[in-house]
Amino acid sequence: QVQLQESGPGLVKPSQTLSLTCTVSGGSISSGSYYWSWIRQPAGKGLEWIGRIYTSGSTNYNPSLKSRVTISVDTSKNQFSLKLSSVTAADTAVYYCARGPIAVAGYYFDYWGQGTLVTVSS
């Protein structure tokens, strides 16, 4: 059974960089059949895809966040990471990591981490 677990600071100051890591267990992040994504959800609101990475290191980002997002992968640790720069209060949300089986056109998300709340505040 694949499990994903987010980790990182729960509080980030405005203008700083949010950094989170997702550790994958029960399966290899190097499997060629999946994308690995970050998704966030502000309190009481809907889901927003942030970006994804493939085992090769290739990435795609939500155009609305692209200028501030970097996703990287460490296959030796079976982890992938998110960095979001120049954060504001609008970036306060629960951040999820998720696995996406690669379909013909794109991908959905079959396994999710439990989520971690990140608050942006001074």
Add this chain to the structure above:
Amino acid sequence: EIVMTQSPATLSVSPGERATLSCRASQSVSSNLAWYQQKPGQAPRLLIYGASTRATGIPARFSGSGSGTEFTLTISSLQSEDFAVYYCQQYNNWPFFGGGTKVEIK
């Protein structure tokens, strides 16, 4: 950007009744549509992908239909554990989600 619109925003249903949730795409996404269930304090759970294929372990009372721009999630007989928020997500290009439908007890 493909915009996903879900309706209604809130659906009040009695246990045992049928629930029908709608999701509309601003342009065709073929059958590249998934549905998720989210309960308070939990991560979303994949219910349906490919517009109509149930994910592993999902009960048969959940069914999905549609293609192109119009999609439906039907819960044939609501159980107590089904009261939750449901999201659709297109994956024809970037994976964008709808705004959600909350299914509440009537």
